[in-house]
Amino acid sequence: MKISVVGTGYVGLVSGTCFAETGVNVTCVDINERKVEMLKEGHIPIYEPGLEDIYKKNVEKGRLVFTTNLEESLKDSDAVFIAVGTPPDEDGSADLKYVIGVAREIGRTMDHYMVVVTKSTVPVGTSVKVKNAVLEELEKRGEKVPFDVASNPEFLKEGSAVDDFLKPDRIVIGTDSEKAQKVMKRLYKPFLLNGHPILFMDITSSEMTKYAANSMLATKISFINDIANLCEIVGADVDSVRKGIGSDVRIGTKFIYPGTGYGGSCFPKDVQALIRTADENGYSLEILKAVESVNYRQKEVLYGKIKRHFNGDLKGKKFAVWGLAFKPKTDDMREAPSLVIIDKLLEEGAKVIAYDPVASEEGKRILGDKIEFAKDEYDACIDSDALVLVTEWPEFRLPNFRVLRKLLKNNLIFDGRNIYDPEELNEMGFTYYAIGRKPIIN
Numbered sequence: 001m002k003i004s005v006v007g008t009g010y011v012g013l014v015s016g017t018c019f020a021e022t023g024v025n026v027t028c029v030d031i032n033e034r035k036v037e038m039l040k041e042g043h044i045p046i047y048e049p050g051l052e053d054i055y056k057k058n059v060e061k062g063r064l065v066f067t068t069n070l071e072e073s074l075k076d077s078d079a080v081f082i083a084v085g086t087p088p089d090e091d092g093s094a095d096l097k098y099v100i101g102v103a104r105e106i107g108r109t110m111d112h113y114m115v116v117v118t119k120s121t122v123p124v125g126t127s128v129k130v131k132n133a134v135l136e137e138l139e140k141r142g143e144k145v146p147f148d149v150a151s152n153p154e155f156l157k158e159g160s161a162v163d164d165f166l167k168p169d170r171i172v173i174g175t176d177s178e179k180a181q182k183v184m185k186r187l188y189k190p191f192l193l194n195g196h197p198i199l200f201m202d203i204t205s206s207e208m209t210k211y212a213a214n215s216m217l218a219t220k221i222s223f224i225n226d227i228a229n230l231c232e233i234v235g236a237d238v239d240s241v242r243k244g245i246g247s248d249v250r251i252g253t254k255f256i257y258p259g260t261g262y263g264g265s266c267f268p269k270d271v272q273a274l275i276r277t278a279d280e281n282g283y284s285l286e287i288l289k290a291v292e293s294v295n296y297r298q299k300e301v302l303y304g305k306i307k308r309h310f311n312g313d314l315k316g317k318k319f320a321v322w323g324l325a326f327k328p329k330t331d332d333m334r335e336a337p338s339l340v341i342i343d344k345l346l347e348e349g350a351k352v353i354a355y356d357p358v359a360s361e362e363g364k365r366i367l368g369d370k371i372e373f374a375k376d377e378y379d380a381c382i383d384s385d386a387l388v389l390v391t392e393w394p395e396f397r398l399p400n401f402r403v404l405r406k407l408l409k410n411n412l413i414f415d416g417r418n419i420y421d422p423e424e425l426n427e428m429g430f431t432y433y434a435i436g437r438k439p440i441i442n
């Protein structure tokens with residue numbers, strides 16, 4: 001089979017590469033010439049564990065190619081996947097200009113039957129817009145090229161995108177065409193050998209499934225963050241409570257880790273977009289509105305602890321921030337809690353020196369010389385007043401606390417992800433603040 005994937009971001013590049021891994025011929029298309037050049041020269045523009053190996057292998061085999069020319073990519077394709085960005089518009093709704101722009105270009109250039117698949121996260125009704133955009137362009141050409149549309153939301157997570165794509169929990173396909181179903185079934189069969197299902201449904205339900213899934217996950221996170229804050233007030237330990245509730249299989253252990261609020265390019269914008277869809281349809285999604293406001297508040301919780309510890313005076317203090325990316329194993333800083341915490345510290349006249357194993361370059365691009373960048377996690381702590389852990393990279397989990405005690409001016413740690421053992425830090429004489437747990441004061 002042969003497919004085109006339009007957009008070579010986290011979703012497009014991972015999807016295209018993983019499809020190539022099954023033997024499909026894949027052409028990845030992007031309008032960003034620099035990105036396409038990089039990819040042609042053997043460099044991946046994003047950090048995603050495991051991607052480089054299969055990218056190199058499939059490029060060598062000639063099954064994975066890159067271009068800026070959509071028309072050329074569509075030649076002989078059985079399907080074209082639209083995987084471009086859908087950033088939030090000013091009012092919170094998803095901006096569809098890139099998706100519809102690509103649909104129009106497909107309509108202008110396609111010359112044989114194919115399935116036009118929307119993989120970007122798009123609100124209910126978008127596949128109809130995609131279909132109409134293609135039809136309008138075909139009409140302008142005065143040609144009748146047959147095609148079907150399908151909605152195929154993507155559920156991969158950054159940091160484990162390749163694994164998630166190769167071993168999905170389920171594949172969701174919305175389409176009303178049997179022919180399109182057959183093409184999609186054929187393409188996805190190699191990923192479902194683990195017995196996980198391919199779920200066919202109507203297009204509207206498929207589009208809704210993506211937003212409902214992300215909103216449910218965001219709700220779990222805001223719920224546990226709210227509970228964590230209450231635990232602190234009443235003297236409970238949220239880590240015990242998390243384990244206590246998570247062992248009930250109806251609740252489950254995943255996505256109930258409290259922290260500094262959810263970030264990234266998906267939850268914040270998708271929760272907002274679903275609230276907006278409901279508003280437009282005369283319905284108010286009360287739970288999601290609370291999820292959003294709890295998350296907004298949560299991003300400032302760690303900063304609040306820092307400010308209170310220093311009795312409101314942060315002027316001239318220096319903080320070592322560990323972790324800039326919105327989560328471990330990615331270089332993505334979109335909506336990262338680190339940005340909120342750093343901004344707040346700088347506003348109060350504090351200095352920040354940050355270290356991230358992968359996102360430091362992205363940090364330099366976004367923050368410029370507003371903060372300093374350390375060469376490693378220990379370097380960041382030299383003469384800092386406190387360590388502020390924001391992103392739980394694996395290499396931050398077991399630092400040498402004896403060394404930290406020597407480097408830091410005060411034995412003081414603010415842990416935004418509850419990764420350290422309070423008792424161990426107490427024994428070592430640290431003052432330790434975490435989320436939803438009693439502080440250790442030494």
Ligand SMILES: NC(=O)c1ccc[n+]([C@@H]2O[C@H](COP(=O)([O-])OP(=O)(O)OC[C@H]3O[C@@H](n4cnc5c(N)ncnc54)[C@H](O)[C@@H]3O)[C@@H](O)[C@H]2O)c1
Pocket residue numbers: 006007008009010011012029030031032035083084085086098101102119120121122154155156157158265266
């Ligand atoms: N990042 C994730 O983890 C994730 C997971 C599931 C779903 N999604 C959804 O998938 C979509 C893409 O997300 P992403 O994170 O990969 O975005 P991204 O910003 O990383 O990449 C989008 C790419 O599309 C390209 N593009 C824009 N217009 C184009 C055009 N007309 N022709 C060709 N290329 C074009 C851009 O240059 C860019 O490289 C979004 O709707 C997002 O919500 C993202």
Ligand SMILES: O=c1ccn([C@@H]2O[C@H](COP(=O)(O)OP(=O)(O)O[C@H]3O[C@H](CO)[C@@H](O)[C@H](O)[C@H]3O)[C@@H](O)[C@H]2O)c(=O)[nH]1
Pocket residue numbers: 121154155156157158159214217221254255256257258259260261262263264265266267270326327
């Ligand atoms: O228990 C948890 C789990 C996650 N987070 C935070 O939630 C955010 C999002 O994390 P995660 O979901 O792992 O990463 P994403 O790459 O944003 O993936 C989400 O968004 C994608 C884009 O739509 C979906 O495809 C995925 O299924 C969905 O998990 C990050 O800031 C995490 O730190 C928590 O605070 N506590």
